[in-house]
Amino acid sequence: MVKIRSKLLSTGQSISSMASNSSNTHACSFRTALQQACSLDVDTSPAKTTGTGIMCTIGPASWSAKVIAEMVQAGMDIARLNLCHGTLEEHRRALKLIAEAEEKLRDDPEVSTWQHKPLGVAVDTRGSEIRTGALPEHGKLTDTVNLETDSLVTIDCSPTGAAQPITSTRLWVDFDNFAKIVQPGQAVYIDDGLLELRVESPRPADSAVDCLVIVGGQLGAARCVCLPGVDTGMPEVSQRDLDDLAALASDSGDDSLARIGIVMGSFVRSAETVRRLRQAATADGRPPPLVVAKIGDARGLQALEEILVEADGVLVARGDLGCELPQEKVFAVQKRITAVCSTSAKASICATHLLNSMLMRPRPTRAEASDVANAVLDGVDCLMLSGRQPLANTRLKRCAPLLRSVEKPRPAYSRASTCSGSADSLWRQRPPVPCTAAPWRPAKPPCVAGPQPS
Ligand SMILES: Nc1ncnc2c1ncn2[C@@H]1O[C@H](COP(=O)(O)OP(=O)(O)O)[C@@H](O)[C@H]1O
């Protein structure tokens, strides 16, 4: 266990300050989850650091060493590059900027030593995702088109259709079998389900599908498209993903680029995919990266235990899960994955819609703050911030407070967060006290015993 955690730490976490935190020693006396919850304490001063990491997506708004350094100071532990967007050249440039930011922090006498932690670098593959196309006239990244509820739109899936910009009546998707695999009545979720279409008539001969907009709204560029329950036949990992990983891993041996320590695979459904990702991203003569499997559908969930034999951690892809499964099951999936990771001493990462309202407002809703705190209490090792915040013009005005707001709930609650094996070994550098030593049964059926993942 300790070995696995040490591997994680070497890519993104600093353990020294965490290991000396005495309040955690007190917390490890809890034997049951109920005892733990009864003892939550909001009066004690929060610890400075906790075992919960923060991962942030590095997008166009953070393409500067200064911004990345400020994000590290604000709490970022792992920088994520998303291969769904941008070019390989842009990702290389991002790796260079990350290396520059680390150097900047190292050389800055004003920066306190606890901030001199090694920054983890994660590359997220695209997997078997379908995405929409570019926006009118290659507009700004923040541009959108409006899909009106009850209007008709045509989805073009021809390879040549990418050249035309999307409009409010014509979309393009990057999967040329799209028109062949959908049936009338099929739901089409876009942008993690924020938009919903219904297939009216597929026209495979024209590589087009006519749809009705059920839930309209603003659509940005390269948004993910989900066909719940449909086997698209796409491979779990594409040759392009493997080639991109190999190229970036080999380049990141250059000292002027940050070293990739973590590879994340989207829609992983088997241990074999984990092995392929690790192999692709292992450059000659260097240790292999950690591999995090993103679980985004029922098939991935069914294969969780098998995947965990190979993977170093799992990311709960709440965006994809909320389209593939009924929304009300996502919290149960999150709790199950977090618990399974804790008992297997693997890292768990919670992603999507964390503190989402902070994209628009300076303070999160109480429900969002509770979402983060509950994830931490459940034993999540890392929180991934994504969405549109990397695009915001006022990037740090939004991004930094967002990160800090995660820090506030973390310390206050996490001293009791010991029912998570993997988080414990991160904190205390020794195997955790099993929290199931005494079986416990809550007096009332808890909400987690509600809907079970199918
Ligand atoms: N390398 C990049 N190049 C261009 N745009 C990017 C890049 N990385 C991220 N973005 C933008 O930032 C947004 C948020 O990133 P992320 O959360 O990873 O995306 P998504 O939610 O689309 O998977 C993306 O939707 C995209 O518009």
Ligand SMILES: C=C(OP(=O)(O)O)C(=O)O
């Ligand atoms: C993180 C997720 O996946 P992606 O990176 O594809 O948005 C998700 O679905 O929650």
